[in-house]
Amino acid sequence: MIEFINYYLIPALTLGSIYALGAVGISMIFGILRFAHFAHGDLMTVGAYGVLTAVWFVPVHPLLLIPVGAALAIAAALAVDRFFYRPLRQLATIYTVISSFGVALIFRSLAQLLWSSDNQVLVKGVTPPLVLFGTFRIAALHAEAIALTLVIAVALHLFLTRSKTGRSMRAVSDEPELAAVAGIDTEKVIRWTWVIAAALAAIAGVFAGMDTTVHPNLGWNLQLAMFAAAILGGIGKPMGAIAGGFIIGLAEELSTYNWVGDNPLISPSYKTAVGFLIMVALLIFRPQGLFRGRLL
Amino acid sequence: MEWTGLFFYLVSFLIASGIYAILCLALNIQWGMGGLFNAGIAGFFAVGAYASAIMTTAPSDKHLGGFGMPVPVGLVAAAVLAGLAGWAVAKICVRLKSDYLAMASIGIAEILRLVIVNAERVTNGSLGIAGIPRPFDGWVQGRAADLLFLGFVWVIVAAAYVVSQRLHDSPWGRTLRAIRDNEAAARAAGKDVERFRLQTFVIGCAIMGVAGGLTAHEFKFLSPAATEPLMVTFLVWVMLMAGGSGNNKGAIAGGLGIWAIWSMTEILTNQLLPPEWITRSSYIRILLIGLLLQFVLQKFRSGLIPEASPPIRFKGD
Amino acid sequence: MTALLSVQGLTAGYGGMPIIEGVDLDVEENAVAVIIGPNGAGKSTLLKSIFALTKIAGGTIAMAGRDITGLATAALVPIGISAVPQNRNVFPNLTVAENLDIGTYAAPPRDRARTEANILALFPDLRAKLGQPAGELSGGQRQMVAIGRALMSEPRLLLLDEPTAGLSPAYLEKIFDLILDVRKTGVTILMVEQNARQALRIADRAHVLVNGRNFISGSGAELLANDNVRRSFLGGGEAA
Ligand SMILES: Nc1ncnc2c1ncn2[C@@H]1O[C@H](COP(=O)(O)OP(=O)(O)O)[C@@H](O)[C@H]1O
Ligand SMILES: [Mg+2]
Numbered sequence: 001m002i003e004f005i006n007y008y009l010i011p012a013l014t015l016g017s018i019y020a021l022g023a024v025g026i027s028m029i030f031g032i033l034r035f036a037h038f039a040h041g042d043l044m045t046v047g048a049y050g051v052l053t054a055v056w057f058v059p060v061h062p063l064l065l066i067p068v069g070a071a072l073a074i075a076a077a078l079a080v081d082r083f084f085y086r087p088l089r090q091l092a093t094i095y096t097v098i099s100s101f102g103v104a105l106i107f108r109s110l111a112q113l114l115w116s117s118d119n120q121v122l123v124k125g126v127t128p129p130l131v132l133f134g135t136f137r138i139a140a141l142h143a144e145a146i147a148l149t150l151v152i153a154v155a156l157h158l159f160l161t162r163s164k165t166g167r168s169m170r171a172v173s174d175e176p177e178l179a180a181v182a183g184i185d186t187e188k189v190i191r192w193t194w195v196i197a198a199a200l201a202a203i204a205g206v207f208a209g210m211d212t213t214v215h216p217n218l219g220w221n222l223q224l225a226m227f228a229a230a231i232l233g234g235i236g237k238p239m240g241a242i243a244g245g246f247i248i249g250l251a252e253e254l255s256t257y258n259w260v261g262d263n264p265l266i267s268p269s270y271k272t273a274v275g276f277l278i279m280v281a282l283l284i285f286r287p288q289g290l291f292r293g294r295l296l
Numbered sequence: 297m298e299w300t301g302l303f304f305y306l307v308s309f310l311i312a313s314g315i316y317a318i319l320c321l322a323l324n325i326q327w328g329m330g331g332l333f334n335a336g337i338a339g340f341f342a343v344g345a346y347a348s349a350i351m352t353t354a355p356s357d358k359h360l361g362g363f364g365m366p367v368p369v370g371l372v373a374a375a376v377l378a379g380l381a382g383w384a385v386a387k388i389c390v391r392l393k394s395d396y397l398a399m400a401s402i403g404i405a406e407i408l409r410l411v412i413v414n415a416e417r418v419t420n421g422s423l424g425i426a427g428i429p430r431p432f433d434g435w436v437q438g439r440a441a442d443l444l445f446l447g448f449v450w451v452i453v454a455a456a457y458v459v460s461q462r463l464h465d466s467p468w469g470r471t472l473r474a475i476r477d478n479e480a481a482a483r484a485a486g487k488d489v490e491r492f493r494l495q496t497f498v499i500g501c502a503i504m505g506v507a508g509g510l511t512a513h514e515f516k517f518l519s520p521a522a523t524e525p526l527m528v529t530f531l532v533w534v535m536l537m538a539g540g541s542g543n544n545k546g547a548i549a550g551g552l553g554i555w556a557i558w559s560m561t562e563i564l565t566n567q568l569l570p571p572e573w574i575t576r577s578s579y580i581r582i583l584l585i586g587l588l589l590q591f592v593l594q595k596f597r598s599g600l601i602p603e604a605s606p607p608i609r610f611k612g613d
Numbered sequence: 614m615t616a617l618l619s620v621q622g623l624t625a626g627y628g629g630m631p632i633i634e635g636v637d638l639d640v641e642e643n644a645v646a647v648i649i650g651p652n653g654a655g656k657s658t659l660l661k662s663i664f665a666l667t668k669i670a671g672g673t674i675a676m677a678g679r680d681i682t683g684l685a686t687a688a689l690v691p692i693g694i695s696a697v698p699q700n701r702n703v704f705p706n707l708t709v710a711e712n713l714d715i716g717t718y719a720a721p722p723r724d725r726a727r728t729e730a731n732i733l734a735l736f737p738d739l740r741a742k743l744g745q746p747a748g749e750l751s752g753g754q755r756q757m758v759a760i761g762r763a764l765m766s767e768p769r770l771l772l773l774d775e776p777t778a779g780l781s782p783a784y785l786e787k788i789f790d791l792i793l794d795v796r797k798t799g800v801t802i803l804m805v806e807q808n809a810r811q812a813l814r815i816a817d818r819a820h821v822l823v824n825g826r827n828f829i830s831g832s833g834a835e836l837l838a839n840d841n842v843r844r845s846f847l848g849g850g851e852a853a
Contacts, residue, residue, distance in 0.1 A: 084594075088593060102585075102589035113576055167707070170711075177698070177701065178701060181664065181698055182762065184715070185687055224402065224406060227403075272410065273406075276403035280388070280389075
């Protein structure tokens with residue numbers, strides 16, 4: 001039991017946090033801009049490299065430098081929206097989807113050019129795990145990631161339900177034409193969507209980079225699971241996406257636990273397939289997700 | 297560069313671009329005519345590549361088979377298996393809207409690739425399959441064999457073109473385009489939209505499988521690295537968009553043109569860049585292709601050879 | 614007295630052929646003006662054009678003497694125009710209170726609390742539903758939310774597109790009564806209606822639009838008495 005919690009449950013919740021923060025952005029972009037943003041994982045990568053670079057100059061704890069990574073990811077997101085996505089807004093959204101595949105490659109190749117394709121570490125050395133009640137051993141990063149994600153979830157919920165900008169975002173997600181009739185500035189809402197989605201992606205990227213290493217495929221490799229989480233939570237339902245992220249993270253990690261007998265339920269090398277399979281199954285049987293999101 | 301060197305560079309260029317032309321024709325059936333967004337080309341390509349490799353190699357204890365069959369049998373197996381995989385995907389996914397179809401197809405393609413890497417007893421995992429024959433292997437040796445293979449590839453390009461063109465001009469193709477441009481109207485006219493889409497997807501995937509098989513025979517060696525989505529899925533999309541989706545000639549032109557740009561920039565970057573940058577030159581080329589796609593999407597949407605009556609798809613259609 | 618809204622020679626559409634051509638329309642301050650016409654005549658297109666949601670190819674639109682042709686929707690709300698579209702006119706996942714709140718964003722009312730209190734006084738049914746998602750309300754209540762949202766910016770002119778579409782006859786009367794109540798608060802109303810007979814009864818002025826062009830205009834009573842209008846739009850019968 002203790003072993004299960006230490007080696008499976010806590011890492012699963014950490015992975016879930018990463019997915020959750022990525023999926024929120026995907027879900028919001030899907031809801032407001034109405035397209036599947038296939039460069040979202042690479043936005044995480046950009047954020048992680050931002051923090052990596054900042055750590056070289058200011059050797060403090062990487063989490064303290066998240067604002068640098070977030071700023072870089074936000075700038076990147078606003079730039080690609082302005083130059084690549086906005087010119088396609090009047091067309092069928094599939095063209096923007098295709099464009100986002102290209103943007104993913106642009107981000108990735110820039111990362112490879114500027115930072116090389118090596119694996120690079122964000123934190124050198126080993127931090128001893130936190131020991132709770134003498135038995136639960138939690139890596140500091142895991143505790144930080146899970147706690148920060150929960151705080152962000154609450155803050156995001158308050159923002160979306162209480163603030164004028166947050167409500168405008170939900171309105172545009174709900175009925176874009178009516179939002180325009182009500183005089184809401186859709187382009188401003190879109191800019192805010194990118195700001196929030198990119199900032200959260202950067203945080204997710206930093207968690208992922210600290211959990212393993214920073215490399216150009218960091219975000220792309222996590223992306224399909226984040227799509228699964230966004231769909232599971234219901235498109236356009238940010239809180240659903242957070243729940244979805246945790247569910248997918250748990251499903252992937254716990255599928256390798258030795259539930260029956262001594263062997264893992266499924267081989268760890270197929271772990272990532274679990275997320276994809278859930279996504280495909282959802283698309284077939286319940287595309288509106290668990291929490292009745294919208295359908296395009 | 298000496299002339300023979302240049303000549304055989306051209307031969308290998310034409311082999312590779314011929315295979316890309318086949319992939320573009322296949323994607324053109326799915327996307328250009330059917331409006332189906334397949335983002336998992338690499339998966340069907342990989343199924344075809346492994347099918348043909350396993351069918352045609354000599355028996356080996358490293359992987360399933362091989363069965364020592366002639367290359368054409370291998371390619372038929374590639375088409376059938378990739379078509380079957382396409383059928384399974386289409387069966388569950390064609391009714392999804394394009395964004396979801398993109399996610400589903402990419403997800404399934406990644407699962408297929410994951411299986412290929414991990415099913416070592418079937419595929420020899422990341423070590424790959426060696427000793428894959430080419431057609432007419434016993435007849436000629438050395439570089440003449442490259443020429444023969446080039447002819448073989450382009451015969452298949454021609455066949456794929458004829459098939460695509462026939463499909464395009466047939467009543468079936470017209471119905472397909474009607475569905476693409478106005479699904480509701482086609483449905484109202486009593487067309488079985490799902491069936492048409494399923495057929496489209498399967499035909500396209502089968503042809504993608506053949507392209508995968510040809511790649512295996514081209515290199516005589518096959519490992520999971522040859523099925524990278526970047527070089528297979530993404531590049532093919534750029535080729536079709538630039539060549540002119542909806543037009544079979546455009547598909548071939550896109551395959552040739554983009555592959556020419558890709559190869560030429562390789563030569564250029566290798567000559568111009570300082571040595572320490574050579575390893576990074578492929579990233580520069582990927583960056584350029586990514587930017588080229590943006591240019592095509594914004595300013596050049598109908599491509600080099602546009603569709604005869606191009607669709608204009610605006611919001612809400 | 615000059616008209617609050619004055620449309621002259623308006624030609625507009627969605628990019629291809631124009632849908633409405635050379636339409637003239639004047640709406641007097643504090644009047645209820647009604648547009649009727651067959652399906653597909655371009656009534657919604659006319660309202661959308663006034664609200665800058667179509668491509669305008671010719672003609673002018675003036676509000677209180679000021680030329681507003683070409684202004685964006687977001688700029689029209691602060692000038693004092695609000696609109697309620699024909700369908701999908703509430704944000705279903707937002708609560709009723711949030712729907713009303715959205716109405717204040719483009720043009721904040723001078724005294725928000727009072728404006729909201731006035732609107733809830735007009736639509737007392739909504740008071741108990743403030744915390745409920747608008748998507749869960751009945752059709753009639755949704756229409757109230759939609760109109761309420763449009764009133765939150767304290768408009769001088771309210772554009773309504775078929776506010777009674779799909780409502781039961783009982784609710785239909787209620788909505789018409791409410792529209793008259795709204796007019797009493799000093800708001801001018803321009804609405805499109807399918808229920809021509811009832812609409813003409815409350816109309817100060819009415820316009821019949823056919824094939825995107827002006828067909829007949831007159832007071833509500835005049836059109837109710839007009840044989841041509843009776844035959845085509847009021848189901849034949851004698852004037853009630
Ligand atoms: N968004 C649109 N794009 C293109 N054509 C439209 C659009 N909306 C309406 N139309 C066309 O404009 C014409 C008039 O429609 P509309 O103004 O809605 O009529 P009404 O409200 O009088 O029933 C119809 O032929 C309709 O097909
Ligand atoms: Mg209408």
